[in-house]
Structure formats: C-alpha cells, structure tokens
Amino acid sequence: MTNRQFDGQSDTMAAQIRTEETPMQASPAALPLAPVVPLVSMSGISKNFGAVRALTGVDLEVYPGEVVALVGDNGAGKSTLVKILAGVFKPDAGSITFAGTPVSIGNPAEAHDLGIATVFQDLALCDNLDVVSNLWLGRELAVRGVLDHVEMETRSWALLRELSVRIPSVRARVATLSGGQRQTVAIARSLIGEPSVVILDEPTAALGVAAAAEVLNLIERLRERGLGVIVISHNITDVQAVSDRIVVLRLGRNNGHFRTDEVTNEIVISAITGASVYSR
Amino acid sequence: MYGFDVQSRHPTPGSQTSLREANRARIVESLKRHGHLTQVELAGATGLSAATISNIVKELSAAGVVNTAGTSRSGRRAVEVTLARRQGLVAGLHISKRHMRVAISDVDRTVVAENHLPLASDHRHDREMDRAALLLGDMVDALDASVSDILVLGMALPHPVDPLTGMISTPGLMRGWDGVAMADSMSERIQLPVFVDTEANMGGLAELRSGAARGITSGVYVRVGNSIGGSLLINGSSYRGATGRAGEIGHVMIDPRGPLCACGNKGCLEVFAAGPALLELFRDDPGIHRLRDVLLRAEAGDSGATRALADAGRHIGAAAAIISTMFDPEMIVVGGELAEAGELLLAPLRHELERATIGTIAPTVVTGMLGDRAAVLGCLAAAIDNVAAEWKPQIR
Numbered sequence: 001m002t003n004r005q006f007d008g009q010s011d012t013m014a015a016q017i018r019t020e021e022t023p024m025q026a027s028p029a030a031l032p033l034a035p036v037v038p039l040v041s042m043s044g045i046s047k048n049f050g051a052v053r054a055l056t057g058v059d060l061e062v063y064p065g066e067v068v069a070l071v072g073d074n075g076a077g078k079s080t081l082v083k084i085l086a087g088v089f090k091p092d093a094g095s096i097t098f099a100g101t102p103v104s105i106g107n108p109a110e111a112h113d114l115g116i117a118t119v120f121q122d123l124a125l126c127d128n129l130d131v132v133s134n135l136w137l138g139r140e141l142a143v144r145g146v147l148d149h150v151e152m153e154t155r156s157w158a159l160l161r162e163l164s165v166r167i168p169s170v171r172a173r174v175a176t177l178s179g180g181q182r183q184t185v186a187i188a189r190s191l192i193g194e195p196s197v198v199i200l201d202e203p204t205a206a207l208g209v210a211a212a213a214e215v216l217n218l219i220e221r222l223r224e225r226g227l228g229v230i231v232i233s234h235n236i237t238d239v240q241a242v243s244d245r246i247v248v249l250r251l252g253r254n255n256g257h258f259r260t261d262e263v264t265n266e267i268v269i270s271a272i273t274g275a276s277v278y279s280r
Numbered sequence: 281m282y283g284f285d286v287q288s289r290h291p292t293p294g295s296q297t298s299l300r301e302a303n304r305a306r307i308v309e310s311l312k313r314h315g316h317l318t319q320v321e322l323a324g325a326t327g328l329s330a331a332t333i334s335n336i337v338k339e340l341s342a343a344g345v346v347n348t349a350g351t352s353r354s355g356r357r358a359v360e361v362t363l364a365r366r367q368g369l370v371a372g373l374h375i376s377k378r379h380m381r382v383a384i385s386d387v388d389r390t391v392v393a394e395n396h397l398p399l400a401s402d403h404r405h406d407r408e409m410d411r412a413a414l415l416l417g418d419m420v421d422a423l424d425a426s427v428s429d430i431l432v433l434g435m436a437l438p439h440p441v442d443p444l445t446g447m448i449s450t451p452g453l454m455r456g457w458d459g460v461a462m463a464d465s466m467s468e469r470i471q472l473p474v475f476v477d478t479e480a481n482m483g484g485l486a487e488l489r490s491g492a493a494r495g496i497t498s499g500v501y502v503r504v505g506n507s508i509g510g511s512l513l514i515n516g517s518s519y520r521g522a523t524g525r526a527g528e529i530g531h532v533m534i535d536p537r538g539p540l541c542a543c544g545n546k547g548c549l550e551v552f553a554a555g556p557a558l559l560e561l562f563r564d565d566p567g568i569h570r571l572r573d574v575l576l577r578a579e580a581g582d583s584g585a586t587r588a589l590a591d592a593g594r595h596i597g598a599a600a601a602i603i604s605t606m607f608d609p610e611m612i613v614v615g616g617e618l619a620e621a622g623e624l625l626l627a628p629l630r631h632e633l634e635r636a637t638i639g640t641i642a643p644t645v646v647t648g649m650l651g652d653r654a655a656v657l658g659c660l661a662a663a664i665d666n667v668a669a670e671w672k673p674q675i676r
Binding site: 036038063064065066157158161164166168169170171208209210212213216217220224236237238239240241242244245259260261264265 | 397
C-alpha cells in the first residue's frame with residue numbers, strides 16, 4: 001500500500017468516525033468555575049533565627065481536597081514553615097490567610113482552633129495508654145464530670161472504621177502497636193477536632209512497606225474527605241504517589257512548584273538539590 | 281467464582297436473611313483485612329454485638345468458612361477466628377499506572393488477603409517490584425504462612441508483554457519498565473513461578489469468570505483509566521494474539537492527524553480519552569488533580585466535567601465500533617476507573633457505537649461488576665489456572 005492510498009483510506013475512516021465535531025479534539029477546555037478559595041495561603045513568609053535566615057519570602061497555598069507535598073533538603077526550611085502554620089513560631093514577615101481571611105497564628109492552640117492539625121514526626125503518643133485514651137487525650141468526653149468511655153470508644157471505632165485503619169483493638173496499648181499503626185493512630189487523633197488542614201511531618205519515614213502503604217492510603221482518604229493536606233517527606237516516590245502538587249524549598253526559598261502528574265523524579269530532585277533554579 | 285452465585289448473594293433487601301448475609305459478609309471482610317481476630321476484636325471491627333458475632337462465627341465455623349482456636353488477650357481467654365483456607369495459596373499482583381494491588385487467595389478462589397497502595401505516576405520497575413515482593417511477604421506473614429506456600433503469582437501490567445522476550449512489547453509506553461523481562465525479574469525476587477498478562481486481559485478474565493461477562497462466548501473488555509486497554513474474550517478465555525497485543529483498543533487510531541501518542545503513532549484513542557487527556561482540560565483548576573475529582577465534579581452536575589466524560593465516551597465508542605465491526609461481540613464490558621462515571625460515559629459511548637457499527641444491532645454495553653479489583657481478581661484466576669499447569673509435571 002502506498003502512502004498516498006494510506007492517506008486516502010484513513011481520511012475516509014476519520015470522516016466516518018467524526019461526528020458533530022471536526023476536527024476531532026479531546027474536548028473543549030472546561031468552563032472556568034467559580035474560583036476556589038485556598039484553605040490556607042501563606043505568602044512572603046520570612047523567619048530568622050539570629051543570624052540564620054531560615055525562610056525568605058516563602059509562599060505556600062493549600063486548597064480543599066488537595067495534598068501538597070513540601071519537599072527539600074535538610075535545613076531547607078520545611079519544618080520551620082509548617083511550624084509557623086502550626087503556631088509554634090511567629091513569622092518575622094509575610095501574611096497568612098485562612099479560607100480567605102487574614103489571620104495571625106500566635107500559638108498552637110490558635111492554630112488548632114482555626115482547624116489546623118499537625119502530626120509531628122515523633123507522633124507524641126503515650127505508649128502506656130490505649131488507642132482510645134490517646135485519641136481523646138486532652139479532649140476527653142465527659143458526662144457530669146465522669147469520663148464517657150463508652151461514647152469515646154464508639155466514636156473511636158467509627159473514626160477508625162471510616163479511615164479503614166487496621167487496628168485489631170482500640171483497647172490495645174499503643175506500645176503494642178506497629179510503627180504503621182502508631183502513625184495511623186496519630187493521624188486519626190489529629191482528626192478528632194474536625195480540622196480542615198492536616199500537616200503530616202515525614203509520615204512514612206522509618207516504616208515498612210505494608211505500614212507505609214497503610215499511611216499512603218490514609219492520606220488518600222483524608223483527601224477524599226475534602227481536607228487540605230500538607231505532607232513533608234524526603235521520599236520522592238511516596239510524594240509522587242499521593243500528592244497533587246509539589247512545592248520545593250531550597251535554602252529557605254521557594255525553588256519550584258509543580259503539578260505532580262506532569263513532573264518526573266529527575267526534575268523534582270534537581271530542584272531540591274539546586275541543579276536547576278526555578279522562581280515562582 | 282469467588283464463592284457465590286448471584287441468587288444467594290442478593291436475597292430480598294431489608295429481610296432478616298439479607299441482614300444476616302450482610303453481617304456474615306462484614307465478618308469475613310474484617311478477617312480478610314486483619315488475618316486473625318478474636319471474637320471481641322471482631323465485634324469492635326464490625327460494629328456488631330458480641331452475641332451476633334458469636335452466633336455467626338459458630339455458623340461460619342460449622343460451614344467450614346472460618347476456623348476458631350482458644351487463645352488469650354490481656355490475660356483473658358478469648359476465641360481467635362481465622363479464615364479457613366485450603367492447602368495452597370496463589371497471589372495476584374496488579375501494577376497499574378497509579379496503583380498497586382496485591383491479593384492472595386487459596387486454590388478454591390477464596391480471597392484471604394488484599395492490599396493496595398497508590399503509586400507515583402512515573403514509577404520504576406525495580407522499586408515497585410521490590411515493594412510488591414515485600415508487601416506480599418508481609419501479607420502472607422499475617423496469614424501465618426510463608427511466601428513458599430504460594431504456588432503461582434499472576435501479575436497484571438498496563439501494557440502488553442512480548443511472550444518471546446518477556447519485556448513490554450512497545451517501548452516508551454511505560455517509562456522505567458522498558459527492557460526488563462517482567463516474569464523473570466519478579467520470579468527472581470520471590471522464587472515463585474510468575475505469569476504475566478495485561479491488566480485488560482486479567483480484568484476481562486475476571487469479568488468473564490465472575491463478573492458482568494459471565495456466560496458470554498464473545499465479548500470485549502475495555503479498561504479505561506489512566507491508560508486504555510482492551511481484551512477480546514472468546515469462548516471463555518482472553519485471546520492474546522501472536523504477540524500479546526490483541527485487543528489493545530487504546531492504540532486504535534481514531535484520528536490520523538491527531539497528536540502523537542507515547543506508542544509512536546498518531547491519534548490513538550488513548551491520546552483523546554485516557555486520564556491524562558481528561559486532566560489536561562482541567563489544568564488550571566486547583567480542585568481537579570485526579571480522574572476521581574473529574575468524576576465527582578460530573579456527579580455534582582458540573583457541565584465541563586460532564587462534557588469531558590461524554591466526549592471520552594464518544595471517542596471510546598468510535599474505537600469500539602471498529603472492534604465491534606471486526607469481531608461482532610455480544611457484549612462490551614467497560615471497566616477501570618472511568619467506568620465509575622456510569623451512564624455519563626456509557627450513553628455517549630453506546631450512541632457512537634450504534635452509529636458506527638455495521639448492521640442495526642450493536643453489542644450490549646455494560647459497566648464491569650468488579651470495579652478496581654477486576655485485574656487483581658483476574659490475576660488470581662489466571663494463577664489458579666496456571667497452578668494446574670505447573671502441578672502436572674510434578675505429579676507425573
């Protein structure tokens with residue numbers, strides 16, 4: 001078959017299968033929707049510790065139902081940035097808006113009241129207490145001054161079931177749980193206060209494959225609940241598996257901002273190491 | 281297959297029997313997830329009362345579905361419940377563009393463990409196969425078994441594997457997986473026989489054995505998600521063709537002047553209707569990052585998302601019409617992530633199919649019954665089929 005013939009034939013075929021639209025397109029671009037307001041928007045955040053410039057003019061936005069990965073080398077400022085959001089540090093410059101309203105977060109309690117929950121790397125669980133006590137620690141439910149164990153246990157089961165967390169018993173002491181189960185308990189605990197933003201610091205570090213799978217699935221479910229999730233991680237593969245956007249920090253500055261589905265490992269790594277320079 | 285027939289699976293809704301069935305299913309599901317649980321833990325995990333658990337466990341135990349054994353928890357006597365399994369396990373591994381799914385079943389087709397995890401869009405063979413092997417190891421450990429108790433692993437990949445070289449037959453479609461003999465490489469990791477096929481063939485096989493295509497002698501399974509694959513289901517098995525590429529509907533050319541596809545051709549169906557093409561339309565929308573987001577938007581009545589799905593359906597219909605004309609199937613089963621869109625996708629698909637198929641009767645178009653799990657269930661089915669093949673020489 002010559003090229004000429006081939007072209008002729010395929011043209012007829014194309015004509016046959018084309019319907020209302022010619023030429024064939026994937027489909028017209030979707031209409032712009034009402035603008036979605038970011039849940040949290042940090043802009044121009046700077047923070048110095050004495051002579052150390054930890055952050056310089058850093059921007060970060062999180063939308064509802066979105067997982068944003070914050071990646072960078074050690075000392076890039078990732079933890080400082082989320083600690084500012086969690087109310088641990090006060091920024092020297094820059095502004096934070098929460099659901100469109102400018103806010104100042106003075107201490108962790110204020111962050112919590114706004115609906116920002118943080119799961120730090122050390123998890124801060126009490127090994128000697130069982131899962132229920134850990135989940136409700138400091139926020140225990142009480143009826144006339146007496147702890148309402150039944151209600152707490154029922155609601156714990158409901159939450160853990162909803163998150164499909166694999167824990168054999170909520171009355172198991174945390175010391176008896178595996179690393180992955182502890183991480184999921186810590187994440188579940190952050191949800192007790194019905195937050196809208198959850199910050200996870202290195203959630204899959206030091207976990208085995210099955211445990212890491214559990215945590216990654218859990219992050220997907222947080223996303224499905226419409227929460228904004230910020231994940232700090234060194235594991236680029238995990239980051240690419242669960243995140244929607246990747247924000248790279250390098251030496252306290254933004255160095256790249258990518259949509260996860262259009263970026264490769266190599267690009268992210270070169271942004272982290274500074275082999276390529278991106279400005280926002 | 282997978283232990284039920286349609287009749288007993290669906291008793292009258294709302295009746296005592298259906299409630300009992302549902303409770304029974306809940307208990308079995310919990311056991312699959314946890315491996316083994318005491319009756320008290322089962323009560324917590326399922327939300328059923330201790331008395332109900334005790335009754336149902338007794339019943340299931342009598343029927344040979346579960347085993348019970350005395351044990352102790354926190355110093356108290358307890359009854360530990362495990363799923364009964366026949367000697368011999370098989371495993372299924374489904375690696376798709378964005379997901380890995382692992383399942384273990386016994387040779388009687390009862391799934392005893394299942395797990396899944398999201399994957400990076402740009403994953404690599406070495407890391408993912410390592411992870412799959414470790415995950416499989418963890419899962420059999422939870423069953424108090426070891427990897428050597430597994431007889432065969434069935435493995436599904438998004439793209440066809442050349443039966444001669446064992447490598448992905450079209451380089452470029454799956455960056456990071458090219459140039460590796462899949463079955464050998466996986467087999468080396470777990471020291472088990474491995475059987476590899478496309479996710480579409482595996483999914484089709486599962487739908488054929490236990491899903492929407494049961495009893496169909498000529499059917500087509502189309503898997504639409506982040507990639508598009510297809511399988512020709514002929515007389516109870518999937519037809520693989522000379523080089524394993526039969527039925528690859530995602531690379532049927534629907535517009536010769538269309539954009540370049542990763543396979544090297546132009547205007548393949550995949551370039552118009554697969555996940556990346558759909559997501560590209562919502563590039564500037566901060567609320568849409570995954571196919572699931574598009575589906576949720578469409579469900580909520582968003583016109584842009586509905587239109588995008590309808591267009592995808594039309595394009596798939598155009599390609600399906602070509603296959604339908606060549607092959608005249610009774611039924612087309614649509615599976616994969618996008619199939620969850622239901623009629624939003626299928627109605628335009630049918631319309632286009634009817635318009636472009638020869639004759640007046642186009643094949644029936646239905647959604648798959650097994651959803652996301654189709655491919656991994658197909659892996660198990662294929663593995664069981666291959667157990668027989670593997671066993672014969674040993675029996676002599």
